Amino acid sequence: MNLQRVSKITGADQTANGLVEVELENGAKLESKTVILSTGARWREMNVPGEAEYRTRGVAYCPHCDGPLFKGKRVAVIGGGNSGVEAAIDLAGIVEHVTLVEFDTKLRADQVLQNKLNSLPNTTVIMNALSTEVLGDGSQVTGLKYKDRATDEEHVVELAGIFVQIGLLPNTDFLKDSEVELTNRGEIIVNDRNETNVKGVFAAGDCTTVPYKQIIIATGEGAKASLSAFDYIIRSGQ
Template identity: 90%
Template sequence: MLDTNTSAQLKTLLERLESPIDIVASLNDSDKSDKIKELVTEIAALSDQVTARFDGQNERKPSFGIAKTGEQPRVFFAGLPMGHEFTSLILALLQVSGYAPKVSDEILAQIKSLDLKANFDVFVSLSCHNCPDVVQALNLIAINNPGTTTTMIDGAFFQDEVEERKIMAVPMVFQDGEHIGQGRMTLEEIIAKLDTGAAAKDAEKLNAKEAFDVLVIGGGPAGATAAVYAARKGIRTGIVAERFGGQVMDTMDIENFISVQKTQGPKFAADMEAHVREYGVDIMNLQKVKNIVGADQTAKGLVEIELENGAKLASKTVILSTGARWREMNVPGEKDYKTRGVAYCPHCDGPLFKGKRVAVIGGGNSGVEAAIDLAGLVEHVTVVEFDTKLRADQVLQDKLHSLKNTTVIMNALSTEVIGDGSQVTALKYKDRATDEEHIVELAGIFVQIGLLPNTDFLKDTAVELSNRNEIVVNERNETNVKGVFAAGDCTTVPYKQIIIASGEGAKAALSAFDYMIRSGQ
């Protein structure tokens, strides 16, 4: 099952095991069991520290668990953890043996203090680039909480269970059978969800911080670049981010960032964070901004930021770089059927619709690329475009039209997502030329219709927004509020691209520094 190169690499990694471990398989008479047995046997053959056992009693078969020799498994894999999940397998093998995880002492102490007794299930698809972070986070929590287990479940391996639980988006997480979350979640986000006192503790720490010279709001390409440029000036710099990496974390392939021929969003985001940390920037992750008050309105002449948890931060200057999010259709049924047929990431959720009929809403590059990808998995793809023509690059249109299982409907307004109470069954749309309504029967709807700026928290502030709710900036990235600058996809600057956002972040930091010099701060 493992090719020669993979086996050699895994053999080298297994030399780092801190103690003997057992891989305990729970099998039945299925072909899938044979594959599990083959994988477990091959891994055990690579190290004297690994023993393969086939006497497991896990109810979910086939599967295998990993445990220190003499202990019961708490980390399970129900499926073959290959593809994106192979790293999850390697880390589980090492960490179960006692190999130290690459997390801060503070985070590890917080995990251990959870003192959890729970059973987690996380449903994944092996093509999902968001799933490994969730699997690895839950594995680490289970390893450090003796009363807890976690199981990675490959939806393709357990299709009946996927159908029974109506799982139509991954990763999907259950705690003791109750749904607690879906989509990309970092280790810190999961801990915060499980640690009920985390918000109060965070607020106390944040309130104690001294004023910053530059405080960046948002941790995407614009914010990360702004922080690096500010920190390189030797001034006190901080980042407040709801999720470091921003929308890049949900991007699969990046092929247009000059000098980087190809990378993936999560890796790009991790590299950004490592670069920012190199300069000692104070990163305050998982924090959502509630309000902002300009320097000319505060007693100390500093810009003040209020967070959702009640904490307040102050800074001589602030750079708003909150980015954007996927635009929703805003039609009846969309919210009701999110993760139950309505999806926004074809890479992650596409495999769950194998052999089914789906629609893609939007005929731009994102929509047509999604349709092309999905066409290789599903029975049929219908592209629904509002305009009278597709807006994607011609090379993408040509590829789409060459596929036999795709249909394009243009000049169409999506009006309703229809379901049976548990999952999507159809899409209703109106022909804009005739006003005639039509219904397309299908199981999934992938929405790819552009972006909305993350500026809702600014609507009741003095910061000027455009009619599209973008932050209005000049050529120096200044807003209309003293000491407040902005950069990236949340602003009126055209062309929402990573490289443009990065450049705007650099400009904003330089402008903020220049402002402090000229104002004598």
Template identity: 85%
Template sequence: MLDQNIKAQLKSYLERLESPIEIIAALDDSDKSAQVKELVTEIAELSDQVSARFDGQHKRTPSFGIAKVGEQPRVFFAGLPMGHEFTSLILALLQVSGYAAKVSDEVLEQIKGLNVSADFDVFVSLSCHNCPDVVQALNLIAIHNPNATATMIDGAFFQDEVEQRKIMAVPMLFKDDQHIGQGRMTLEEIVAQLDSDSASKDAERLNAKEAFDVLVIGGGPAGATTAMYAARKGIRTGIVSERFGGQVMDTMDIENFTSVQKTQGPTFAADFEAHVRQYDVDIMNLQKVKSLVGADQSATGMVEVELENGAKLQSKTVVLSTGARWREMNVPGEKEYKTRGVAYCPHCDGPLFKGKRVAVIGGGNSGVEAAIDLAGIVEHVTLIEFDTKLRADQVLQNKLNSLPNTQVILNALSTEVVGDGSQVTALVYKDRGTEQLHTIELAGIFVQIGLLPNTDFLKGSVELSNRGEIVVNDRNETNVKGVFAAGDCTTVPYKQIIIAAGDGAKAALSAFDYLIRSSDV
């Protein structure tokens, strides 16, 4: 099951166990159970602090739980936690034993204060790079709440349950069999959702903050770089973000950031955040901005930022780096069948459509890459492109055209997502040349048609282009005094991570220059 290199690494991790633990497996006579038994046995053989039992009782077989010796397990894995979930397994082994999690004292106290009594289930695919964060968050909640359990469920191991629950997107989160969320969620987001009083607590804490010299809105590459450059100037810097990392968190492979030959989005975002935390930056995560008032219009003479929870922050300058989000088709049926056949992340949700027919909407690099990836999993992929030709790089087009189970339809407009009330069954498109409507029977639709800037809250506050992008000059200045902008939310051409990061550095330097010339620093 585990090769020698992985065994050696795991053995070194198990040396950090704080107390003896046991792995208790619930098995049957299936081949899948044999694989789970092999994994559990190999782990137990690597440390005298780990013992294995095969008399477990669980509603899902095969599965195994992890517990301190003498206690009942509260952390469970239904399936084989390999691939992206192997890290979740290692952390569970350590943290169940008492090894301290790498979270702030504030968050840990909030987890312990939940006093939640519930059974949490999260359905995953082992190729999903968003799933481990949710699995690890739920495990930590279960470890610190004696009346809670957390179970990772590999959808490939439990296809019948996946079909029964109509799970067509991962991670998919349930609390006592009631659906409470899907998609990427951080530990802080999950805790905030479970803590009914978190919004008022946050508002009180944020309202008490002193004014900033530079306040950054958005935690993607542009925002992170802005905050780092500003903090290096020795000025009071804060960053407000819905989720640190932004769109990068939904990106799989990154191979074009100079000096980083290859990495994955979540890893890259974590590196960004770790770098920012090396400096004196006040990071305010999980906060959504409601409105912005320029210094000329505010009573305080500073730029004022109001958050959705009611809190208000003040700053001498603000840098807007709110990034962008996936563009939707905006056709009938899309919203109704989102996560029930309509998806936006082929890496995460592709394995749930194994052996089925799917479509990809969009003929740019993202769309063609998605079609290529999916072709190795699903029965057939139909790529729908609005234009009369694909816009992807030629090397990607050549690869797509070489695959036997793909089809490209050009000059086509998607007009409707069709379903049976519970899941997608077909896509309707119009041939733009003949105006004729066609219906493709399929189980999944992956939308890859570009990005929209996250600037809705700025309408009427700063100048926006007809595409909704923040209009900036060559110094990243907006039309509002003391307000700058950087990255994918602006009119700067070419939406690339490296360009956004450079744009953030330029915005920070421009804001600092503004402060100096305003005699405010």
């Protein structure tokens, strides 16, 4: 596969011929009437020993996708925001027990979600905890090591699965020095027609400010961006 990385994007109103210019890292330049950015996002990782080694062997990032694989087993959820608490609630209906581990001294999820989590008999919440290592037997996850941030004491939770729910990182690093406007989280700012602030440049999917990062929403946003780009070409007379 011939993979090329983008180094710069110049809007249609900034070029002599009225085309969007895309400059690649190898120095080549591409010109187009429109460009649609749909680079997606990736799960934020814990970056602790064992996480990479046991990915897909107990370390997971999608509770809806992989939750049923842990039916009747003990698992942990890392993260106390809405996504983490929702994951813990969903998993509690499948697995034997869920331990939610939160770095902060309090959960950040909506109160209604916290109330639901606290009502479940097979969940435990550990707060003010720093996950330090994913433990395993060489073939699969066997536990999670964490440090109590108040006492510096280390603890181990025996389990079969770890669901990391500490957010998404949009794949927009290549745009940080470009004209395309980003949020402080790196998401591409778009309007309801998927237009960015750069003329002729559109964006769609998980890399944008559109809420609810789901496949079905991203595909719909892709269709919207395509239609908006087509409409732009027609209206601009190019």
